[in-house]
Amino acid sequence: MPCRIRFRITWSACRATVKPGHSTRHCEVCALNVEGAPIPTNASSLAVLRRLGPYLRPVWLPVTGAAGATFGALLCGLGIPLVVQRVIDGPLGSGDFGRLPWLIALVAVLGTAEAGLLWARRKLIARPTALVESRMRADLFAHLLRLPVAFHDRWQSGQLMSRAVNDLVTLRKYLAFAAVFLVVNSLTLVVGLGILFTIAPELALVGLISAAPLLLITYFYETSYKKVARRAQDQSGDLTTIVEETMLGTRVIRAFGRSGERTRQFVAQARRLRSTELRIVRILGGLSTGLLILPELGIAGQLAVGGWGIADGRLTLGQLVAAITISTYLRWPTECIGWALSETSTAAAACDRYWEIRDCPPTVTDPARPVSPARPARGRLRFEDVHFQYPDQPRPLLRGVDLEVRPGETMALVGATGSGKTTLASLVPRLADVTAGRVTVDGVDVRDIPLAELRAMMGCAFEDALLSSASVRENVALGVPAASDADIRAALRVAGAEGFVDALRPHGPGTRIGERGMSLSGGQRQRLALARAVLPRPALLVLDDPLSALDLHTEAEVERALREVLRDATALVVAHRPNTARMADRVAVLADGRVLAVGTHQELLDSCPHYRTLMATPGEPGAERTAGAGPRLDSEAVTP
Numbered sequence: 001m002p003c004r005i006r007f008r009i010t011w012s013a014c015r016a017t018v019k020p021g022h023s024t025r026h027c028e029v030c031a032l033n034v035e036g037a038p039i040p041t042n043a044s045s046l047a048v049l050r051r052l053g054p055y056l057r058p059v060w061l062p063v064t065g066a067a068g069a070t071f072g073a074l075l076c077g078l079g080i081p082l083v084v085q086r087v088i089d090g091p092l093g094s095g096d097f098g099r100l101p102w103l104i105a106l107v108a109v110l111g112t113a114e115a116g117l118l119w120a121r122r123k124l125i126a127r128p129t130a131l132v133e134s135r136m137r138a139d140l141f142a143h144l145l146r147l148p149v150a151f152h153d154r155w156q157s158g159q160l161m162s163r164a165v166n167d168l169v170t171l172r173k174y175l176a177f178a179a180v181f182l183v184v185n186s187l188t189l190v191v192g193l194g195i196l197f198t199i200a201p202e203l204a205l206v207g208l209i210s211a212a213p214l215l216l217i218t219y220f221y222e223t224s225y226k227k228v229a230r231r232a233q234d235q236s237g238d239l240t241t242i243v244e245e246t247m248l249g250t251r252v253i254r255a256f257g258r259s260g261e262r263t264r265q266f267v268a269q270a271r272r273l274r275s276t277e278l279r280i281v282r283i284l285g286g287l288s289t290g291l292l293i294l295p296e297l298g299i300a301g302q303l304a305v306g307g308w309g310i311a312d313g314r315l316t317l318g319q320l321v322a323a324i325t326i327s328t329y330l331r332w333p334t335e336c337i338g339w340a341l342s343e344t345s346t347a348a349a350a351c352d353r354y355w356e357i358r359d360c361p362p363t364v365t366d367p368a369r370p371v372s373p374a375r376p377a378r379g380r381l382r383f384e385d386v387h388f389q390y391p392d393q394p395r396p397l398l399r400g401v402d403l404e405v406r407p408g409e410t411m412a413l414v415g416a417t418g419s420g421k422t423t424l425a426s427l428v429p430r431l432a433d434v435t436a437g438r439v440t441v442d443g444v445d446v447r448d449i450p451l452a453e454l455r456a457m458m459g460c461a462f463e464d465a466l467l468s469s470a471s472v473r474e475n476v477a478l479g480v481p482a483a484s485d486a487d488i489r490a491a492l493r494v495a496g497a498e499g500f501v502d503a504l505r506p507h508g509p510g511t512r513i514g515e516r517g518m519s520l521s522g523g524q525r526q527r528l529a530l531a532r533a534v535l536p537r538p539a540l541l542v543l544d545d546p547l548s549a550l551d552l553h554t555e556a557e558v559e560r561a562l563r564e565v566l567r568d569a570t571a572l573v574v575a576h577r578p579n580t581a582r583m584a585d586r587v588a589v590l591a592d593g594r595v596l597a598v599g600t601h602q603e604l605l606d607s608c609p610h611y612r613t614l615m616a617t618p619g620e621p622g623a624e625r626t627a628g629a630g631p632r633l634d635s636e637a638v639t640p
């Protein structure tokens with residue numbers, strides 16, 4: 001299969017052929033994934049984490065302060081063995097106890113300072129890392145809203161949610177703890193070894209030799225850990241997707257008796273995640289064993305060499321005790337570095353996943369040189385030789401659509417299921433952009449009109465009447481938050497929704513509707529979506545089968561009110577039912593990627609066999625001429 005990735009991004013073909021099984025998601029010649037983002041490379045954790053730079057720069061001061069406080073605390077801890085050496089070789093060795101209280105007081109001061117500095121670290125680091133997390137999340141959310149609708153069709157929402165929530169929590173915790181500890185403990189090791197060298201060089205050398213294999217061990221574990229950490233994060237995203245889909249589709253799943261199967265799917269995915277997490281535990285177990293054994297062996301070696309040194313008179317008892325105490329003290333930073341390195345891999349995987357989305361270019365963007373249509377907008381809508389192809393589809397769906405909707409005209413769009421009606425309608429508010437040709441409003445290409453202006457000019461209602469868990473009033477006023485109560489009521493009236501909205505308990509239009517409006521019936525949701533579309537009294541209306549879920553009586557009522565609104569607007573109405581088509585001034589028949597015929601309902605019944613077939617009730621030839629609400633026009637059995 002030829003690669004369509006560059007085609008999708010630049011509309012010019014790429015020479016590459018996508019390897020079987022590689023699907024169309026990656027192209028190595030383009031070095032891009034299907035969203036146009038660079039393919040993740042095997043970059044080191046450090047290179048990946050460097051991308052956090054722009055978020056860290058504004059908070060460098062408190063972060064550096066926290067690192068400084070941690071370092072200070074560790075230095076205080078390191079200072080205590082030195083005082084102990086002075087106590088053993090001084091007052092205890094010589095019997096002169098005059099300086100002992102001062103030395104004891106110094107240990108107490110160092111211990112208190114260590115505790116105080118660690119407390120300061122916590123205070124300093126919490127706010128800036130929470131700020132980095134919230135800024136990154138806000139940027140991700142804004143970016144997701146800029147990405148084209150097709151992106152959201154392709155990506156599982158669970159994967160997006162786990163990136164926006166879990167991965168950013170992982171990054172915050174990493175910045176607050178592991179990153180600081182990694183830097184500070186590395187410094188502490190260097191300083192500790194330096195002090196060891198000043199106290200007893202040969203003991204320091206033993207410690208250094210015993211620690212050398214740690215570098216190899218950590219390198220080996222870091223590489224394998226990073227892959228497994230990434231796998232665990234992806235699997236956690238898949239698990240979230242299953243939960244989300246199951247909760248959203250709970251009615252269908254129960255109605256078809258698929259609860260058991262869903263549970264099995266969930267358990268299988270949870271098992272996969274568990275086995276990956278167990279693998280992580282095994283890797284960490286191996287790493288921490290190495291980190292534990294080597295310093296212990298080092299201390300054993302120091303005891304042997306130190307004992308020999310005391311016997312030879314090269315070392316004092318105080319030097320040996322101080323060296324062993326420092327080595328014991330350095331065990332914690334060594335272990336901590338191992339833990340921090342594994343956290344670095346996890347954070348790098350989380351960062352990779354975050355930028356995987358952020359790197360996806362928004363393909364529907366504001367124009368470089370914006371043009372505004374003349375005011376007031378007349379609403380003349382034209383499709384000029386419009387082609388459109390979904391990136392993962394083998395051939396174009398629309399192949400040269402030419403259609404004009406005159407100002408004030410209502411044009412119904414009719415066609416078989418899958419003929420591309422919804423897709424064609426979605427090109428007007430630029431939910432997707434044409435592959436070739438252009439869509440114009442009052443003579444201006446929609447891609448040249450600033451997105452906010454374009455969308456403010458029109459009202460849209462889609463077949464899937466998506467509402468959010470807010471009040472009815474807020475849902476209806478989505479496009480015009482400042483709308484007055486009178487305007488909202490007028491819009492509800494047009495949509496035939498006034499009666500049932502007033503009856504909602506406890507607050508009528510102020511009543512909150514459940515998540516996605518699921519506490520309402522399909523027809524009620526659709527009427528609210530219609531009210532939302534007509535509220536701004538837009539010059540242009542794009543309605544995707546706005547009456548499909550209404551009963552005959554309500555449909556007739558809404559139709560009557562809608563005619564009023566349609567009189568003042570140019571409307572493109574995707575019609576699945578004869579009644580909706582009949583309401584339009586003209587009807588366009590979409591077939592085989594083109595407009596097959598345009599005319600009034602009656603003209604098309606007389607002249608277009610395909611339209612007649614679409615209008616017919618299966619099994620009742622000729623029923624189309626008397627069709628009322630009738631069947632859906634686009635029965636799948638119907639073909640041009």
Ligand SMILES: Nc1ncnc2c1ncn2[C@@H]1O[C@H](COP(=O)(O)OP(=O)(O)OP(=O)(O)O)[C@@H](O)[C@H]1O
Nearest residue numbers: 150153390397416417418419420421422423424634
């Ligand atoms: N995001 C997408 N990615 C890939 N293909 C898509 C996508 N959305 C739609 N399609 C495909 O495009 C074709 C046309 O879909 P569209 O929804 O525009 O048809 P329609 O005429 O409105 O259908 P219906 O009458 O059933 O609503 C379908 O075959 C569908 O599989």
